[in-house]
Amino acid sequence: MKAVYLSLVLLGLSCIFTAQAANLFAGQERAAAVCAQCHGIHKPAVGAPFPSLAGRDAAYLKEALKQYRSKKRISDIMNAIAGSLRDSDIDDLVAYYSKLKP
Numbered sequence: 001m002k003a004v005y006l007s008l009v010l011l012g013l014s015c016i017f018t019a020q021a022a023n024l025f026a027g028q029e030r031a032a033a034v035c036a037q038c039h040g041i042h043k044p045a046v047g048a049p050f051p052s053l054a055g056r057d058a059a060y061l062k063e064a065l066k067q068y069r070s071k072k073r074i075s076d077i078m079n080a081i082a083g084s085l086r087d088s089d090i091d092d093l094v095a096y097y098s099k100l101k102p
């Protein structure tokens, strides 16, 4: 009985870890394919007029992306980009960028 319980706990834990890894990986993929063109990964290209995202506060980044998506915050570029993001995409991107060293 104890062994069954233990293996269930381990199974549960491995699911949590896999899900988290998948989020970060998905965030990394999208960041590299889309966001990095302007924002870069660790920082934007020198002199580029884009805010850097690496290591920024997660709650701030999440709020900013939701505001762009709902057009509460106006930016032609970011309204178009955030408009196609799902909640889970935003979570993935924020998880990735907020954990990066600037």
Ligand code: HEC
Pocket: 030, 031, 034, 035, 036, 037, 038, 039, 049, 050, 051, 053, 061, 064, 065, 073, 074, 075, 077, 078, 081, 093
């Ligand atoms: C074509 C260029 C471009 C791309 C691609 C782009 N952005 Fe932006 N982003 C901008 C610009 C320009 C601003 C500043 C807009 C403003 O004045 O609010 C901005 C602002 C932001 C901000 C607000 C930062 C702050 O300091 O308030 C966040 C967060 C953000 N972008 C996230 C993303 C993410 C995540 C992606 C990828 C899904 C992305 N951006 C892709 C150009 C881009």
